[in-house]
Amino acid sequence: MASSVRRAITKWLSPVLECGGVDAIREAVDLLEQSGAAGGTGDLEQLIRRCAGAKALEEGRRIHRWMDSGTLDRPRFLSNLLVDMYGKCGSLVEAKRVFDAMQHKNVFSWTMLMAGFVQSGRGVEAIQLFHRMCQEGELPDRVALLKFIDSCGAAKALSQGREIHSAAASCGMDSDLVTANAIINMYGKCGSIGEAFAVFTRMPEKNVISWSTMIAAFCQNELADEALLFFKLMQQEGMELDRITYVSVLDAYTSVGALELGKALHVRIVYAGLDTSIVVGNTLVNMYGKCGSPDDARDVFDSMVEKNVVSWNAMLAAYGQNGRSREALALFDSMDLEGVRPNDITFVTILYCCSHSGKFKDAVSHFVEMRQDFGITPREVHFGCLIDMLGRSGKLEEAEELIQAMPVPADAVLWTSLLCACVTHKDEDRAARAAEEAFQREPRCAAAYIMLSNLYAALKKWDEAAKVRKRMEQAGVRKQAGRSWIEIDKQVHEFVAGDSIHPDKSRIFKTLQRLMSEMRIKGYEPDRKVVIHSMEEEEKDEVLFYHSEKLAVAFGIASTPPRTPLCIVKNLRVCSDCHSAIKFISGVEGRRITVRDSNRFHHFDRGECSCGDYW
Template sequence: MVKEVLDILLVTHNPPENFSTYLQLSQTCFLKNALSQGKKMHSFIAHRRFAFATSTIFHNKLIHMYVKSGSLEDARKVFDHMKDRDTISWNTIIAAYRRHGFPDEAVTLFHHMEETGFQPDRFTFASVFPACAQMGAFEQGMNIHKGIKDRGILADDVVATALVDMYAKCGNIDKARELFDRIPQKDGFTWTAMIGGYAQNGLVEKALETFKQMQLIGVKPDSATFASILPACAKMKALEEGMDIHQSIKDRGILSDVVVATALVDMYAKCGRIDKARELFDKMPQRNVISWNAMIAGYVQNGVVEKALEIFKQMQLVGVKPNSTTIASILPACAKMGALEQGMDIHQNIKDEAVLSSPAVATALVDMYGKCGSLDKARELFDRMPERDVFSWTAMVAGYAQNGFVEKALETFKQMRLAGVKPDSSTFASILPACAKMGALEQGMDIHQSIKDREILSDDTVATALVDMYAKCGSIDKARELFDEMPQKDVISWTVMVTGYAQNGFVEKALETFKQMQLAGVKPNSTTFACILCACSHAGLVDEGCTYFNQMSNPYCITHTIDHYICIVDVLARAGYLEDTLNFIVKMPVKPVVIVWMCFLGACRSHVNLGLGLFTAMLLFEMDPKNAATYVLLSNIYAEVGRWAEVRMVRRLMRDRGIKKIPGCSWIEGQKMVHAFCAGDRSHPQTQEIYAKLEELSWEMRVAGYFSDSRHLLNDVEEEEKDLFLCHHSEKLAIAFGLLNTFPGTSIRVVKNLRVCADCHTATKFISRIVEREIVVRDVNRFHHFKQGECSCGDYW
């Protein structure tokens, strides 16, 4: 209709100069969202120079039309060219900037309005306070508030409600409540502002309490109220309260409201009822991008990542364009699945630069590439980010740490702090495992101090990561001290402590802590049992191991996984029950994997059973022909029984097949740095001093009765060469470095990537007695605490 009328006017020689006609046309244009027709009408009137074309009323209508049609730029042009503005002009343009997401410009216009002598009214303040809230501009909002205290305008409910909302969203919830309590007549908007304020500031119990008070005094909640209170239920995981609110929404007949329905989907998903969330989602008559985002995020949060990817595809098929929130939600699903190709496809298909430039999306991409092992791509994106916040730095640190690049993780963590970005609890929970893996106790202690300074030690995840770090760095007493200080301990915390004792060789303490956990009413999970079975294995506790294995089914109803079967195989085989172990493996309800047979082959080497060892090696050659460990273990068994021709045959077979033994590497911390050593390493700046120290120790050890254990070296190698080769193993180089660079009496802590060999184990016992120092070596299986010539493992490892 608008188009037809305009077409007639454009060809009319003497069009009517009727003000009301054009006002009606502008009204129709914004109602019909007909921006192009509105522009034509505006151009037509300006060209004809009608008398009313310069009037304030008509300009206000034009601004209104352009704003409602979504063209803020055209609205601003009209406003800027106005000779005579009134309060309505200012209010319309201020409100427009605030609603279109430019709160800073709205506040600037407000100040300009006052400077030009216009008196703001209730509608002005109803726009400017929400603008301050959007910006989090507490001081500006407070100053504007001070400026109107004497005007009597605060008695207006709309302005008072906007003030409550502003103070709440700027984090000053006490001031918001003070103003709220002073409002004599509170309507639904006022109550909703207070409820939303509590919810957004994390005071979810207060939010629910205020929601109940609102209903008790007879104020009926509306869509906005429900949309404010449901996130509070979601955060508290208050499912029952959420279900009651769901019933109230049904009773009010507003379940079809897309905002309310989306909030319900989000609430059920975050309370773990993803099935109920999907049911509601499927029944929604209308869905917007936020609804789809809630469902995708719900699946990701509940670990149903395949469904998240599936619904993301459905969203695109129905023509809903993903926004930055969608992409930031779906990429973690790819990260959890390790679905690099799907993640790359999503990255490739992001066309909208506004979406790609979103910090949340860029961070999610860095996180996805990092968790999928594509660290070069993750770093490339990270380096291209114009601004990096704590989340992006944490994603990069976690990517390095989770992929085993612990030195890179620690280096990136240092860069983060040098850049002035303060780590949060997630950052600390990501970097502490890196310290644990490297045995970097000093750096871990520095991070511990930072956590204290930030006052986030009460965070359960951070506290648990600290306990784990101290335990894996061999400082088990400090780990226990922190564990005991934790106000709340969940199954993960208890499991970490049990594991810490087990790995450090304090098996009785591990079993005692496991019993304490049960007495505390904390139900052990699958991981807890795997840890306790591992403890039994390293201590030779066969009966206890079998008892715990059986307890999983009764009384705990935990299904045995391959990890538990591996542990029991290790328990039986280490103790020398090789025939029983073989029978157990054959009768396992799950197919034995490579590691099962590797455990068994390792026991065949320890107990020198060539027949079973050869049988197991043949199986492993078929299952995993490229695994160097099989060749090494078989070679060692042949060496133990003196069959040197077969030793040479196995080693020749390795060479012919291009299989290389993993080189032994050890790490030790010194001067707040982690120093790495490989067998025979001569790259360290202190190489001469290190080798001189080893020669000195070798002489003292021989005087004390030490003889090198060269059983696994080829028989035709000269004895002197054998001694020299053994002397230069990586852990011995690291120990020598530690003795040169630490104070007498302090502990030396070394981390090794392989199992400690018999010779190094014996030698370290002698060294600990000679230098009168504790030496802690963490190998791939466990800790060895050497002190006064003894090892905590009792020579059972």
């Protein structure tokens, strides 16, 4: 009987291995439970691996329970696979429980649990686990060292990453291709792009992963121009592009809003047969959404053979970012009907949509639903959406009370959000409190200094504004240079505040001067309070004239036919003067102008903005 059951189970494993579907896994587990007989360690190994690959957590739990119900001791390699399965399914509590129950661990046991921590973004705990492994006398092998390098990247633990790099170099491991690629990835995630590039240049041999990892490192550090340059060099070297390369380059195009270049790369992806990849599909949806083309994003989304929660989140964000909250909320309902379980990121987008469409009751309802129906613990970002909504409606006292009543500590971002609302509604005392709270949590928070100074300037409290600027200087805080990008004829142009070196500068300045004259006739007045330095009004006007987004808009108008829509990406929050100016320009020129700043999308059309002048 036992042998016949084993043969039946093995028979069911064949379709599982071929299609990897959860339904096939479920049927095999059903048979396993009904048989009451052992299926063989080989069969169990394949089933657990399939559960891990398909992230079939419930089926994995059922296999685990079935194994525990037996009388035979569980082999160590099966326990290791259970740790791996739970880690890949995101259930680290269960992974750690299996790990802790193991009487005899080996290096694979430790590495599997480390991998689970890294995958869940818990790099600090992965590093602690590595040190514990060494303390308990388990010598790490090459795989464990690679996982430790990944852990340092996930935790942004640069000093420990340097230590392991030095250790790898001392024993000659850093010349190994796989190790060198992992070190580049680690330095990129830790924000040390110079060290990543140094490792890359010293490599005696490079493969497509080396190039793709370097491109991804540039993207992670907001160096899109360098990423795109590397992409060109990679092609000149004759490297065959893989899925990782395409994803990295799509991310680079996304960061500068290069829609046409993204579309061209999409064609190449289809030609290469990589459009069926769920990761590539998700990246395409994200690219189209962030480049201001949610309809193209929806076309990709609908064409995807397989979707996961990341796919749905990307499409929800594409609608939400582009001011189409109604469609986002309708898609969320479809998600429920399709049986896709939302995660914490899903609710960030839903709360964002409710906030930006003024649906406070709906936001509260979804907030409660998130906790009660899905067991998702709210994070700072979820509370931030509610605080943003209260701030928009001028309910500043309620917003401050919510921050203070939160079950999790509020970070500088939340207090800066409240500060932004206080500046909009000119609540001086509360703004000062919010700024102080932000400074305590992040002493070098440039945005808080600038907003508070702007508020005092708007209230004509020049002495107070000067004190804030002096404090900012004493803290060594400098305002980051404003940068804007616009794509014209599949070429990305970058503008920096005060830029006077662009080859088309005379045409740009002439166009901008014409626009300024026409705007003033329509009632535009420069918002000089955004210039925090003490200078004459004419000097302030000149500073405002050279803001990067104005230069990008003027270049776009000078370089395209009348009424052509424009899309600009800005690395910082758009200032109130540029926001006002672009509203006027959209009316004067009869153009739709989209600006994606560090905070949100602004869709300017006929002299109005989708944000309702609150951002």
